[in-house]
Amino acid sequence: MLKVKDTLRATVHLTFDGRVVKKYHGPDASARFNNEVRILRHLEKRGCPFVPRLLEAQPEQLRIITTNCGSRVEHLDAARLAELFAELEQYGVHHDDREMRNVTYRQSDGRFCVIDFEFASLLPESA
Secondary structure (H helix, E strand, O other): OEEEEEOOOEEEEEOOOOOEEEEEOOOOHHHHHHHHHHHHHHHHHOOOOOOOOEEEEEOOOOEEEEOOOOEEOOOOOHHHHHHHHHHHHOOOEEOOOOOHHHEEEEOOOOEEEEOOOOOOEEOOOOO
């Protein structure tokens, strides 16, 4: 596995078969884990095509395994970034960390994707 992120809140690895393994730690790890699982399940149920799919949730280890949504984006203009997060809201989710670090590019279909939902929230009409 290749470590792609290691912060105070989470460690993320990319497996050789293309899955993403995220382990939560630090403050409120359990709450952040539960929230991301809830949001990803909601987005899958709503058919959102530009977010990772939750493959496994392991609450005892505070770990999720998801599909890979491509590589990190280095450049994206502010208008396109705002458009992408606005599109996410059509699926009933507000992303509370609307930064380029949470956008990937999936080369297989030329699609920008959104990742990292531990601080996201469901919009009132979706809850």
